């Protein structure tokens with residue numbers, strides 16, 4: 152198996168606070184991995200640390216065998232990490248089309264084919280293609296944010312809690328789309344919605360108080376109600 156992203160003993164900090172205190176995660180090519188844990192466990196900070204938005208104090212982050220610690224965020228993105236932040240990061244005053252095109256590194260045939268595939272995956276975006284992003288619902292904004300990460304030749308896509316604030320029926324649709332995406336992309340998904348994580352991922356890591364405390368297959372976790380209760384509050 153080819154390791155696409157690997158962190159070892161990752162420690163990171165914001166100001167005076169050490170937030171991550173030892174995170175060990177490995178994502179292999181083609182896998183969909185869920186990062187689970189309670190509120191405030193450090194899941195968002197983990198993704199931000201990978202992206203260079205939060206400073207690493209010690210430990211390693213390897214992307215496809217190359218260290219990305221200390222590399223500027225824009226460069227990390229260009230090295231092949233697509234990032235879908237919790238707050239979507241879409242431009243409200245731009246149309247869907249403009250939001251998508253601004254995210255494209257190239258406008259070659261491969262990229263335009265990817266755009267067509269993304270619009271097939273999320274027909275809502277196709278219908279509202281010329282509308283301003285600010286007119287979209289939360290679910291549609293999430294779809295737009297995910298779509299942008301799919302347009303380029305990324306090695307891995309980090310998705311931060313896509314279900315947040317969405318209605319159950321929208322989460323279900325999103326789960327189906329993410330499952331489809333996971334057939335062709337490598338995904339690292341932060342998610343509190345256990346059902347969505349189970350629908351998309353095959354393996355998981357649990358972060359608690361800034362550390363990875365458990366990992367395994369989603370199949371085993373579904374059976375382990377004790378572990379779910381202890382770390383996920385289910």
Ligand SMILES: Nc1ncnc2c1ncn2[C@@H]1O[C@H](COP(=O)(O)OP(=O)(O)OP(=O)(O)O)[C@@H](O)[C@H]1O
Nearest residue numbers: 165168170188189190191192193194195196197343
């Ligand atoms: N800018 C900041 N300054 C100080 N502490 C922060 C900052 N951002 C996050 N933290 C703290 O870091 C810890 C981890 O936060 P993080 O957002 O990564 O958790 P999370 O697991 O993603 O939870 P949630 O699902 O609630 O977003 C929390 O205790 C939080 O209060």
